[in-house]
Amino acid sequence: MTETVAMTDDEIRRIDAYWRAANYLSVGQIYLFGNPLLREPLRRRHIKPRLLGHWGTSPGLNFCYAHLNRVIKARELDMIYIMGPGHGGPAAVANAWLEGTYSEVYPEVSRDERGMARLFRQFSFPGGIPSHVAPETPGSIHEGGELGYSLAHAYGAAFDNPDLVVACIVGDGEAETGPLAASWHSDKFLDPVTDGAVLPILHLNGYKIANPTVLARIPEEELVQLLRGYGHHPILVSGDEPASMHRKMAAALDQALDEIAAIQRAARDGDGGGERRPWPMIVLRSPKGWTGPKEVDGLPVEGTWRSHQVPLAGVCDNPEHLAQLEEWMRSYQPEELFDDEGRPVPELAALTPDGDRRMSANPHANGGLLLKPLLLPDFRDYAAEVDKPGTTTTEPTRRLGTFLRDVVRNNPANFRIMGPDETQSNRLGDVLEVTDRVFQGERYPTDEGQAPRGRVMEVLSEHLCQGWLEGYLLTGRHGLFNSYEAFVHIVDAMFNQHAKWLKVTRHLPWRRPIASLNYLLSSHVWRQDHNGFTHQDPGFLDVVLNKKPELIRVYLPPDANTLLSVGDHCLRSRDYVNVIVAGKQPALNWLPMDQAIAHCTRGIGIWEWASTDGGADPDVVLACAGDIPTLETLAAADLLRQLFPELRVRVVNVVDLMRLQPDTEHPHGLPDREFDALFTTDKPVIFAFHGYPYLIHRLVYRRNGHQNMHVRGYKEEGTTTTPFDMVMLNDLDRFHLVMDVIDRVPSLGGRVAHVRQRMADRRLELRAYTRLHGEDAPEVRDWTWPY
Template structure:
């Protein structure tokens, strides 16, 4: 196959001094007349299958005149972006075949599955993964029928789509996924098609900056392809309506060198795109060679392609006298009421315009000369191993957590910072796995704030923008990734995990909500993947949420929100885990468990401030293995029934519960108290509802059948009631937690405002234990007075009372 003359770069040329690609005229004709004919036939085949998936229920090759019963009763799908995706997929296949390139395809435009699925079928991969969708007329019929049909496949490139790591059900994440996939994958190039509607989203707008974190020496490359077809569902797109110089200035400002490919006529567009692809891949090769062989350290200007083509390209130009091709009416189904006069005939004319008899033989198989345009084996984008990252995944080497334990001989006798201790362990996780380059730590500019800065002892922050001599730990090859965009961190991490690697992300608890919908999409991907036999397991998505609600007293109400837990537990039980370790040793146990796991979304909530340490490492391992348990050393009911069960989940709730227990021992020494600590929140749910849930008998043994349970919880109280509503003693649970009361105040005042403090807990015990109220009237009055004293003290001194700050269990 011929190709355009390749750009050469002298050894001493700097990347940023190379001629701008956007100024190069696309007048070359790398494709011969014969190749043009084949290219158009592949493109017609992909377009035909795409339209057929949206419309056809039977008669897949139009071997008889089209009838209404051959069409689907509900017409669903998106046509407008699809012909452009088909066009680009074809040209990327040319590059793969000509250069033996290792390319992964990401379709960012929403609901682009008709095109992606069509191309995976034409490549033969779809039939290999789904043998029932065979390479014949019967298989073609199955392919077309299943699209957006009950029991079939969705309208976006889901986990059921070979070659896909990006679903496209929600817009904005394609480019961050693409960069996440190429970090530490030096031989991989991701061709990421970005829809012009998608380009209007906040996450996508930020992810352009990912090129400042890419190391051309050790990472792969991303080729962004901005597809300007002009319209969203019913409106123009911004980037398609600004002057080209302004668009070019914007993309150059992001650090890219855009190549513009524009037109409507297929043959010139094929020649232009082939030339553009050659230019882009030559530039990528030159950049990588300069970095890997020539020692080039300056940040390069990476190429990208801007393709401007009509929306609904090759579709009906008008329907019922209204503009369709090149307009928003072609965005979804260009015409959906096939009972209207002329509509069925218009569909048949449209389908026959692709000449299916020139594309598929008598058996329904793609003609061999067209099929030969596809790469072979794992070079097919639909069969790239990186798109099924579990095939490439290797377990992490994890140091023994016992070597990092906080020495605890007596509960509460020492103070420690949980996340700082975790940071020393993560440092050595990074050190052990740096040779494999398969582990990264991410945070939205909060790694040091979250006390994980020990990791910087063995690696730097990834950074390929300008540096000055007083910068701290910035390097091109760093494996700590920080950008003040939760969306981008999340997208990078997902792309990294989906291509077979491991990662750990920390975030301020209140702001992890920014990625709520991204977590939704990843959870849905994991659920669907588990139902696809050929999808292999990937590493878990691991979050540490710190700087949490109870220690954001200084930053105020805006930073106080523990609701991410509520959000994630609504996902499938097989996928979600929530851990609330009360001290450093339990945090180490939990983190090690999470990094060992796969196909999970693990949420760990732990504070970063100095706090009492409760369990030795041996006790922590036992406690975390069960996920819940009685703290015998804090209880006094052994050998008898408790009068009250005092439960806690979370580091601050644990402190307040134990402080309340101590007060109760002073004021009601005869009271039998059982203290239960919960690390694994999902143990509270029924075993029939969650794999980690306790059986009813085990739950009843812990919480009793009829005693009051005073539960101090890190988050919103309603969540505990939701988890335990099936339990026999659910009516006796009284939960203290965040009541949406906050301000800029003191740490203890935060818990007082939300009635999570020791005094309100003691008061509730007195109210709930039968007969205790009259015996503890003086205690209740003392508690009331303490709350008054607290309010006056913080108003005068701006800090908590010494008896609060200096409180110790023993």
């Protein structure tokens, strides 16, 4: 990076021209249906019938973009731009068009008058593009439809990208969200040796939709103290007079980039273990709706909340508003900015960086271009030995952790594990044999596994973990997010936004596939007996299944070997959201590795060794999905063998939950004939499920024989108790499953009344045992498959 150089008057004039051009294009997108260059007086027919979009934040975003382009060219920077105010979509699109990237990606939106007309028309128009920064916008990795995640995305992009600078505009409305407030702590996880830099620009324009913003209304000294407390050196830029503000912003950017260069140089030239220094940031205070109408109908607009969306909302019906719009747009002097063909004049084009240096064309903002496959060890080498089903135990996630240890070892610069302080708790601690937990804060001799760099990132904010991982994935890397099952709900909305992003990008050929977002949910509902009701919730599966089927994969491996197979598959996949639910407590091993691979490849199948139908038509089907439901189902199958040896029982296990849907609804779905062959069309099916029972009904409601399917699962009954009492509270236990069979198999006849009563009595006895001894009875605690 070069040293600071003051801007000349000519440079200010040229950068102001670029800013005016971007502002003109932003206003045009909101309002114009035709007459893009105002070659004739503005008329009603030139205005869109529905006025949508957000002007208020756009001029500030354009101002920053123009100045960032200057420093990219001057310093030959590799930089991407994240717009936290997501509804600044007009600004992002305007700059991508000015840089030429938009026309390269969408040739029909050419960089001339005809293309400008199309650019304007498509914005917030049926069949066009959204009003916020979206996947369709070149240069974006940040959807912006929901506020709070920009800074976490920025840091995720910077990790393991030592030459990248991520400029992140944080809106002052966005700054009020919990995730954004926590994101300021991300600088404690940024390694100046191996990571890039994040340059936050806190944009204080004073207002949200209708209210003042908190950070814009506290004393400046208090704001500075707050930001310093977060570990930043704030550089202040404030005003509303363009020439003065250009000088201030240029000086602030040069100072910030000089400080970043000094921090990185000191860390990289030394041993990398020096004292943590505050990273620079810019606080930009400018009017909301800057350069727009100052008053409308006698009311102030510029610098107020009234400029947030469409400042002149009556242009279709009010001639005064129409005239005011024309005056506003002509104030940017478009005749100086665009030539006779409607192209940006050469002076403007010269201000933009070249090729991949353009922020709208930077490959880091289209991460699939940079994505390299992981070097994965052979997961079969980590298999649990299974000589006989259901007789030995393994902690499944601990076995996966050993596999992940070597994934980390093999991929030291493009794979990270994120989680809210639960890596050890979720039994993935073996990874710490080859890496540390990243932490740039003060460290004590009593700390274990804390270091300035590493592959494991832990912070007690699920929002930060997901935001970091999303930024990391979207810029071409791989990762895993592990969490307690009940608390992954904290990122429900973040998951929604990422899934929507993936849905859109699948239909954009220029967006290259990225590594899948992989969730590992452990410490799950059926083994949170010790933590109680608050920790017992399998409902994330319900949230996930609301998204487009082609994006979503849900896996419920029943043992360690199936978990290894599923884990390897998910790490190799692209453009999915994979949800894996697996236990961390010692659990029975059911399948040797070769059978586990075959079973996971099928996603669903009959366990012949556990069935007694002899390949014939069964009397009843016992289905299961999830490790504890599988355990209880097989224990029930054992009881049925003892109680009704003549009963033909078929055991069906489901690993890939999406196999239950028809193939017309999901790419993994089973054709009806295959589903009918597994479950029959006329026999009772007792389905033991990990989550809420209605989810299974939702997946299979169109199947033949759905009326014969009876699902047991979590029904919001929980407390602090024992593992077996948890399943009894929800009627998922082996004895209740036997009772369900008795109630639904008519061929058993009247002799079953005594057996049914014995099952009910046994439940009462086992509950009493827990109340007396504080643990489960040996007959359930130590049960193994006896055949």
